[in-house]
Amino acid sequence: MHLSILTAVLLGLVLTPALADHHQQTEISKKISIGGGYQIMTINRKWLVASIEQKTNHGYWKTIWNYDTGFMATKVLPERACYVSIMNRTEMPSFDGLPQLAADLRNQNHPGPPAKEITFTLIRRTIRDLESYGPDIFSTCRGLSTFVAYEVHGPQFNLGSCLKLDVLQYLALTYCHNDNFV
Numbered sequence: 001m002h003l004s005i006l007t008a009v010l011l012g013l014v015l016t017p018a019l020a021d022h023h024q025q026t027e028i029s030k031k032i033s034i035g036g037g038y039q040i041m042t043i044n045r046k047w048l049v050a051s052i053e054q055k056t057n058h059g060y061w062k063t064i065w066n067y068d069t070g071f072m073a074t075k076v077l078p079e080r081a082c083y084v085s086i087m088n089r090t091e092m093p094s095f096d097g098l099p100q101l102a103a104d105l106r107n108q109n110h111p112g113p114p115a116k117e118i119t120f121t122l123i124r125r126t127i128r129d130l131e132s133y134g135p136d137i138f139s140t141c142r143g144l145s146t147f148v149a150y151e152v153h154g155p156q157f158n159l160g161s162c163l164k165l166d167v168l169q170y171l172a173l174t175y176c177h178n179d180n181f182v
Contacts, residue, residue: 051072
């Protein structure tokens, strides 16, 4: 009888660190209220992927940031389109800093405009092989017209119409149709 109790205690001591490590590898999800709607951030520590989606009365969008591959994709439902680009790791928040960024945002009473902005121009070339960007981007963009987005710097005069997405009130992702994009 005492041997089975001792075995159970020792087994518990051995498994506790392993289960704690497993818990850190699973997904973390946080819901943040943003003027008239909300954003949901989901972090998958095992795959180094973060997704942020916004649902408001004006529409829905979702952005996937794959810190492992360095690609990001943004799905914009009002346009029924998806935009794939290379992540600018110097402008993007760090993967490990995302949970703290969400916590800081929830503690702000009067959040301001995003601290950083990345502007992209959309290229008319559609992406045919979505699977090469990974399963997360594939599942997000599947069934939508998917285009390449290139980051642009400095003043741009021929960007045409732009869509600006405020991600966690930290980063603005601005996607612009150039004059050749139809």
